[in-house]
Amino acid sequence: MSLPDGPKASSWIQTVQFFLRPLETLDVWHQMYGDTFRVLGNELPATIFFSNPEAIQKIFTATHESFESTQNNNLLKLLLGENSILSCSSEQHQRQKRILLPPFHSERMHDYSQAICEITEKIIGEWIPGKIFVVNSVMKEISICIILDVVFGLQNDDRYNCLKELLVSLFDVLHHPFNSIFLTLIPVLQKKLEFWRLEESLMSQLQQIDKLVYSIIAERKVQRNYPGKDILSMLLEASHESGEPLTNIELRDSLITLLFAGYETTSSALSWALYWSYFSAEIHKNLLFELNSFPIGNDKIGIAQLPYLTAVCSETLRFYPISLMPFSRFVQKPIEIMGYQLEPDTIVNVSIYLAHQREQVYPQPKMFRPERFLERKFSPYEYLPFGGGSRRCIGAALAQLEIKLVLATILSRLQLGLVSPRPIKPIRRGLIMVPPTFEMVVTGVR
Ligand code: HEM
Secondary structure, X not given: OOOOOOOOOOHHHHHHHHHHOHHHXXXXXXXXXXXXXXXXXXXXXXXXXXXXXXXXXXXXHOOOOOEEOOOOOHHHHHHHOOOOOOOOOHHHHHHHHHHHOHHHOHHHHHHHHHHHXXXXXHHHOOOOOOOEEEHHHHHHHHHHHHHHXXXXXXXXXXXXXXXXXXXXXXXXXXXXXXXXHHHHOOHHHHHOOOOOOOOHHHHHHHHHHHHHHHXXXXXXXXXXXXXXXXXXXXXXXXXXXXXXXXXXXXXXXXXXXXXXXHXXXXXXXXXXXXXXXXXXXXXXXXXXXXXXXXXXXXXXXXXXXXXXXXXXXXXXXXXXXXXXXXXXXXXXXXXXXXXXXXXXOOEEEEOHHHHOOOOOOOOOOOOOOOOHHHHOOOOOOOOOOOOOHHHOOOOHHHHHHHHXXXXXXXXXXXXXXXXXXXXXXXXXXXXXEEOOOOEEEEEEEO
């Protein structure tokens, strides 16, 4: 079958529409062309969007000979380095994943759960009734503190504060609309903009971050025994198949990639989770009822397994997925999907948002209804907030643990209210979708 139909506007107009109003644009394209459509017209390599579970299964389970998903994004490469798991080719990717996965195994989650609750309690500990706070800022603070602790084992020394400030401001520069446009451009259009140069401020911030990261690595190496339970300690003990330890550059690229991939994604999910917990009185009541029956004590993993809390978190990530799509896959070897014969160089995008909006899978998809996750299980091709296949997010378990424990800690300590209980819609920030700024007020302390 020839390639699917799709929007006819020029590729630049489509890019601008998708950049400015991604959800609305996807909804319109889906209404007009169905589950599978081709974007960006005929003059560029075909870029196809899929959202049908059958197609998603085929894409996620295909062998690495069929697809390449190296990110040819110059800005990402510059930031994260040539050795980042996001920049390396399929074969290298498998080796990197083998090294990076152990710190995210389920048995490590116990160690991280204590830090997650302690950091949250410290940040909200002094709050008193009447305090109004910007949820997005507080969730960013919680998320950056947790990730610095989990990745570097750093808490409250000068370098920690310095790294924290530099990272937060790097993200702000990166997500300035001009830089954001470059980050999000569909790969084929990025190639047309090779001349584009990074702003000087971005480069100088990156250099300062690198200096700090290399000094932390060097110091840990001198200590020789790596007592920490943090990811850096584990990576210092890891080795390639040849037995060689990771070089300093490989360590730096891996650590920066984890910070980049894990900080704002999780902080945005945290903000949404808190928003939804207070948006409906019924959901709030159900959450409190469950939490009161299992007070926060030493069994943090037990908290994270509570069914209603888990359902609220799952629905949060379904409703407005933080990533609209996993990384693009580039066809290497001809492959047939949904009857379409895709030739090498075709770009394949899975729409997480449209997959999560399927009426057949999620009745009344535009309703926030955690109960749907208690009523049935969804396959990894129907529910995919963390992507899938060999490129699936390595931080998925950590992010879900963090969302549940931060939410449980806040709800158990504070009574809150939305300052303006109106519906809000996500906005784009670089590669991800985040809630717009909103405020809450402390109405009581438990
Ligand atoms: C709510 C939070 C998060 C969301 C929604 C999220 C989502 C995603 C998605 C959609 C992908 C692409 C997967 C694909 O292409 O199939 C991804 C990849 C990745 N994520 Fe996450 N992520 C989150 C948190 C984290 C955290 C906390 C970390 C680490 C600390 C992390 C590290 C990574 C890495 C390293 C990759 C690349 C994996 C690879 O290429 O094999 N993420 N994430």
